[in-house]
Amino acid sequence: MAAGVAAWLPFARAAAIGWMPVANLPMPVAPTNKNKRQDELIILNVSGRRFQTWRNTLDRYPDTLLGSSEKEFFFNEETREYFFDRDPDSFRSILNFYRTGKLHYPRYECISAYDEELAFFGIIPEIISDCCYEEYKDRKRENTERLMDDLEDNKDNKPPNMTCRETMWRAFENPHTSTMALVFYYVTGFFIAISVITNVVETVPCGSMPNQRDIPCGERYTEAFFCMDTACVMIFTVEYLMRLFAAPSRYRFMRSVMSIIDVVAILPYYIGLVMTNNEDVSGAFVTLRVFRVFRIFKFSRHSQGLRILGYTLKSCASELGFLLFSLTMAIIIFATVMFYAEKGSSSSKFTSIPASFWYTIVTMTTLGYGDMVPKTIAGKIFGSICSLSGVLVIALPVPVIVSNFSRIYHQNQRADKRRAQKVQKARLARMRISKAGSSTAFLHSKRNGLNQSLELTGSLEEDQQLKKTTSLLESQHHHLLHCLEKTTNHEFVDERLYEQGYLQTALQNFPSQSPSLSSEEGVTGTCCSRRTKKNIQALNATHTHSHTHNLQELSALHIHCGEQQPLNTSRSSLNLMSDESGSLNCKSSGLVTTAIISIPTPPSNNSRANPDAPPPPNPDAPPRPNTGSDVVKISAL
Amino acid sequence: MSSRRRRCKRQLIKFTQHIARLITGTLNSDNEDEEQESTTVRCHPENLEQLQLQTHFSRQELQLLYRGFKNECPSGVVNEDTFKNIYAVFFPLGDSSKYAQFLFNAFDKDKNGSLSFEELVCDLSVLLRGTTEEKLNWAFNLYDINKDGKITKEEMLDILKSIYDLMGKSIHPRLKEEAVRQHVRIFFQKMDINQDGVVTIDEFSDCCQKDENIMLSLKIFDNAV
Numbered sequence: 001m002a003a004g005v006a007a008w009l010p011f012a013r014a015a016a017i018g019w020m021p022v023a024n025l026p027m028p029v030a031p032t033n034k035n036k037r038q039d040e041l042i043i044l045n046v047s048g049r050r051f052q053t054w055r056n057t058l059d060r061y062p063d064t065l066l067g068s069s070e071k072e073f074f075f076n077e078e079t080r081e082y083f084f085d086r087d088p089d090s091f092r093s094i095l096n097f098y099r100t101g102k103l104h105y106p107r108y109e110c111i112s113a114y115d116e117e118l119a120f121f122g123i124i125p126e127i128i129s130d131c132c133y134e135e136y137k138d139r140k141r142e143n144t145e146r147l148m149d150d151l152e153d154n155k156d157n158k159p160p161n162m163t164c165r166e167t168m169w170r171a172f173e174n175p176h177t178s179t180m181a182l183v184f185y186y187v188t189g190f191f192i193a194i195s196v197i198t199n200v201v202e203t204v205p206c207g208s209m210p211n212q213r214d215i216p217c218g219e220r221y222t223e224a225f226f227c228m229d230t231a232c233v234m235i236f237t238v239e240y241l242m243r244l245f246a247a248p249s250r251y252r253f254m255r256s257v258m259s260i261i262d263v264v265a266i267l268p269y270y271i272g273l274v275m276t277n278n279e280d281v282s283g284a285f286v287t288l289r290v291f292r293v294f295r296i297f298k299f300s301r302h303s304q305g306l307r308i309l310g311y312t313l314k315s316c317a318s319e320l321g322f323l324l325f326s327l328t329m330a331i332i333i334f335a336t337v338m339f340y341a342e343k344g345s346s347s348s349k350f351t352s353i354p355a356s357f358w359y360t361i362v363t364m365t366t367l368g369y370g371d372m373v374p375k376t377i378a379g380k381i382f383g384s385i386c387s388l389s390g391v392l393v394i395a396l397p398v399p400v401i402v403s404n405f406s407r408i409y410h411q412n413q414r415a416d417k418r419r420a421q422k423v424q425k426a427r428l429a430r431m432r433i434s435k436a437g438s439s440t441a442f443l444h445s446k447r448n449g450l451n452q453s454l455e456l457t458g459s460l461e462e463d464q465q466l467k468k469t470t471s472l473l474e475s476q477h478h479h480l481l482h483c484l485e486k487t488t489n490h491e492f493v494d495e496r497l498y499e500q501g502y503l504q505t506a507l508q509n510f511p512s513q514s515p516s517l518s519s520e521e522g523v524t525g526t527c528c529s530r531r532t533k534k535n536i537q538a539l540n541a542t543h544t545h546s547h548t549h550n551l552q553e554l555s556a557l558h559i560h561c562g563e564q565q566p567l568n569t570s571r572s573s574l575n576l577m578s579d580e581s582g583s584l585n586c587k588s589s590g591l592v593t594t595a596i597i598s599i600p601t602p603p604s605n606n607s608r609a610n611p612d613a614p615p616p617p618n619p620d621a622p623p624r625p626n627t628g629s630d631v632v633k634i635s636a637l
Numbered sequence: 638m639s640s641r642r643r644r645c646k647r648q649l650i651k652f653t654q655h656i657a658r659l660i661t662g663t664l665n666s667d668n669e670d671e672e673q674e675s676t677t678v679r680c681h682p683e684n685l686e687q688l689q690l691q692t693h694f695s696r697q698e699l700q701l702l703y704r705g706f707k708n709e710c711p712s713g714v715v716n717e718d719t720f721k722n723i724y725a726v727f728f729p730l731g732d733s734s735k736y737a738q739f740l741f742n743a744f745d746k747d748k749n750g751s752l753s754f755e756e757l758v759c760d761l762s763v764l765l766r767g768t769t770e771e772k773l774n775w776a777f778n779l780y781d782i783n784k785d786g787k788i789t790k791e792e793m794l795d796i797l798k799s800i801y802d803l804m805g806k807s808i809h810p811r812l813k814e815e816a817v818r819q820h821v822r823i824f825f826q827k828m829d830i831n832q833d834g835v836v837t838i839d840e841f842s843d844c845c846q847k848d849e850n851i852m853l854s855l856k857i858f859d860n861a862v
Contacts, residue, residue, distance in 0.1 A: 007705025008723050011757065013858050014764035015740050017772055018779045019800060020854045021845055022793075022824055027854040039701060100708075477727065483857075484728075488801050488820075490808040492730065 006060060006473055013476065016483055023487040031475040043081035044095070049088040050081070057098050060473075064122040066098065090117040097123065105132040111139040126430060133427070168246035185302070188239055192298050195232040198225060199292050233269040236262065236295075258301060265295040312405040319404070323397040327364070330393050334360045334386040341379040348375065364390025680713035682754040691755075692762035699758065706754055714751040717741050731805030739799060743779040765859055772855050773842050787835040793821045 020027070042058070044051045044066075061067040076083045084091070090109060094117065097103040105114065105128055118125055128136050162170070171181035202218035202225055218225050240262045247253035268288040300306040313320070335356035342350040349372040350356050359372040363386050374383045485491050682688065688699055710719065720741050724733040744752050744760050763771045778784070782792045797817050804812070828836045828844045845851045 007702075007709055009727075010702070010765075011761060012724070012727050014761050017764045017855060017858060018740070018743075018776050020851055021773070021776050021780075021828075021841070022797060022800070022820070023851075023854065024820075024823065026850050027857055030857045030860070032860060039697075480727065484800070484803055488804055488808075490801075490804055490810065490812060490816075492804065493807050493809045 009473065009476055009480075013480055016480055019483060019487040023483075025486045025489060027486055028479060028482050030479050031472065044091075045076070045079070045081045045083045046086055046088045046091045047084070049091075051091065051095055053095065053098070060098060060101075061123075066094075066121060068122075070122075086120060087113065087117060090114060094118070094121050094123065102129040103127055103132075104129060105136040107135060111136070111143050115140075127434075130427060165246050166248075168242065169248060172243055172246060184239075188235065189299070189302050191232050191235045192295055192302075194228065195236075195292070195295050198228050198232070199289075199295075229269060232295075233266050236266045236298075240266070258298075261294055261297045261300075264291055265298060268292055308405070308409060312401070312408050315408065316401045316404045319397050319400045323394070326393050326397075330364060330386075330389060331357055331360045334364070334382065334389075337382050338374060338379060338386070341382050342374055342376055345375045345379070350374075350379075360386060363387045365394065366390060680751075680753050682713070682758075688755065688758060692758055693766035694758070694762055702758060702761070703754060706757070714753050715757070716751045720752070728803045728805075730807065731803045733803050735795075735799035736803055739779060739782065739796060742782070743775070769846065769852065769855055770842065773845050774838070777838050777841050787837055788841070789835050790821060790825065793824060793836075794818070797821055797824075 039054050039056050041052050042055050044053070058066045058071075065071055071082055074082045074084055090106075090113065093104050093106055103123065115125065125136065170177055171184070175181045175185035203216050205214035206217040206220060240259070243259070243262075244250060244253060253259055268291045271288055300310065335353050338359060339350050339353045339356045342348045342356075350359065356372075359374075362369050362372075363383060366387060368387075374380050481492065682703070685696060685699060688694075689696060692699070694702070707713070709723075717738065721734050721737040724737040724740075727733070741752070742748075744756055746756055760775065763775055767775075777788070780788045780792060780796050782795060794817065797820050801812060801817055806812075825834075825836065827848075828841055830840050830844070
């Protein structure tokens with residue numbers, strides 16, 4: 001139960017007096033506080049800094065070090081205080097957790113130091129409150145990523161037994177691994193540069209024949225340029241084929257962007273080789289030469305910054321799309337307006353709306369070539385509005401793109417939506433756990449048969465047994481719920497059992513034993529709930545078949561409950577103190593499962609509430625006599 | 638019709654204000670229309686000695702109670718929503734809002750919509766340390782929703798329904814509508830001596846004091862603090 005509401009329990013219990021006159025049944029006896037002592041201050045000395053608090057405050061969470069008797073190990077007899085040799089700054093937030101019920105993560109704190117402190121004091125990080133939880137998770141993720149990166153960087157030594165193919169691939173991807181790779185890297189870079197410069201210089205007019213106009217160098221020194229081109233293309237082809245050979249997944253390699261760029265870069269040459277003789281398609285051949293400029297993109301293998309830029313543009317696709325869309329809208333609007341405004345004037349360049357597009361684009365991007373100028377007054381007014389709005393429309397999405405770039409550059413790569421979704425799911429799951437926790441705690445203690453003993457004739461031993469598994473606060477809360485049951489003469493049951501009971505009454509002719517399930521809503525709960533659904537389906541099937549089905553399900557259930565008991569989950573309901581009862585539940589499942597697996601008996605009100613009893617060897621063992629009212633006791637599974 | 642006209646006028650005024658703001662170039666932060674008023678109420682109880690006189694609690698117990706109370710409600714008063722939330726934690730399986738509302742009205746003696754520490758602690762002392770007469774009075778006050786001195790069948794039905802709501806849906810045996818009415822009938826059979834359809838405080842008090850079960854159960858929370 002949360003720290004705060006524990007203070008209200010006396011009020012709620014007192015208000016329960018209001019149920020007494022309407023109740024028809026006798027009430028159970030209240031748990032008494034045997035070790036009632038006056039609330040005292042205790043001193044916690046953490047590395048010299050003294051913290052003081054009430055003992056009650058620490059007792060709120062008996063699951064942790066400070067709340068349990070574990071702190072007695074740290075008690076210093078001479079100074080009568082508890083001494084912990086830990087960081088006093090982190091201890092502040094831990095102590096505040098006891099006081100307020102909320103665990104906060106201080107931002108200046110190092111994440112791994114904080115984790116260690118939490119682990120020492122027995123507090124699980126999942127209960128960090130919502131205000132600090134996202135920050136905590138982000139920092140934790142960064143930390144793990146950094147650790148993973150460090151691990152990868154340390155893998156410099158070549159693992160043995162790498163095939164030739166794998167070595168080549170590794171050399172291609174990380175040129176720093178070996179000298180050969182480095183040489184190859186620089187050679188290809190050099191040839192890319194040569195190829196690009198060649199393409200550019202080809203078109204420069206150099207020198208002139210005596211009685212002819214200037215001709216570009218490409219036509220003057222045709223063979224030289226052709227040799228250069230051939231050399232480059234050969235190198236690129238060899239490189240591409242080698243990469244193709246070394247790639248671990250050739251299909252994936254061929255689909256990747258870089259390989260497509262490679263192919264597009266070298267294809268024009270080969271097509272040109274094939275088609276040189278045909279005069280008709282020489283025009284198309286010239287066009288193909290344009291594609292040679294794609295060779296410059298091959299530089300992106302050599303430059304990290306270029307890759308980041310490309311990645312940014314890809315991730316800002318939506319912002320770019322918005323920019324384009326808004327620009328298009330504005331262009332169309334202003335072009336239309338300018339066209340109609342300038343329609344009146346003579347010799348106007350604004351011959352049609354598409355013709356006005358050019359004016360609008362030039363004006364909005366504040367280029368202002370001046371080849372199209374409005375002459376009428378209306379045109380000038382609208383033209384000025386157009387240029388003013390152009391500045392705005394273009395300036396707005398740009399900072400978004402810039403910030404995107406900086407975000408990616410600082411390695412914040414997760415999509416915000418995915419992060420929010422995950423956090424949201426985890427948060428809902430945590431809320432569900434803590435909400436269901438207190439109710440399941442009560443159902444647990446019921447199931448363990450301990451509450452039954454708290455009739456008005458409760459005896460001392462059972463009282464002590466109760467104390468062993470729950471704390472005083474929990475027992476008082478359970479007592480309150482028990483009184484409510486007695487007032488209304490109805491019992492709390494597990495939700496799923498309720499569904500099953502409903503189905504049972506619906507089917508009516510199925511003599512099922514209604515396997516009851518552990519109601520732990522933690523990790524085990526989810527696995528068991530899946531089985532439950534299957535169980536309910538089974539109920540609808542034929543009887544004999546479903547019997548065996550049930551048995552199999554039950555045995556499967558048992559395995560699950562038995563194995564999957566992570567300490568995390570049971571402790572994750574830190575706000576409840578039903579750890580032990582929870583584990584008691586699952587541990588005992590072994591015994592009860594065997595008992596039920598024998599033969600499901602016809603509808604009986606068998607109460608097998610006591611899990612510690614040895615399983616009856618005879619499945620038709622006489623049922624225990626029902627207590628007072630006509631209720632079915634739930635057996636632990 | 639007039640409300641529509643009023644709305645229209647209001648929207649027109651807002652529109653002209655908006656245009657005026659646009660023309661004069663005032664930013665939103667210069668706007669003085671929407672100023673937040675702090676409506677926090679702070680209340681602190683009378684001093685410890687007086688509370689000691691008024692209630693049956695000892696000094697340490699009062700200190701303990703107040704510390705817990707102040708932790709939860711730093712402003713010093715509990716309003717109905719907080720009360721309902723607290724009850725929702727204690728009875729997570731069911732719907733506790735109606736019952737919390739009845740309780741709140743029973744605690745709130747001066748009907749000002751919020752409970753101060755004195756009101757709570759005085760009632761608490763009655764419930765935990767008071768005489769059976771006082772406890773029965775309090776219970777009667779709870780059941781009597783309109784505080785007219787009589788419990789009718791409808792009031793009882795409402796109260797019992799809210800108590801059953803605390804249990805929630807997953808209960809056994811399944812709750813039928815008839816069960817609550819049956820419970821009301823049993824109650825009236827027991828309590829309504831002169832069979833006039835209402836239960837007065839005297840009938841209630843007499844019947845309860847004759848019933849041993851009720852007498853015993855009234856005492857079980859006596860050590861709750």
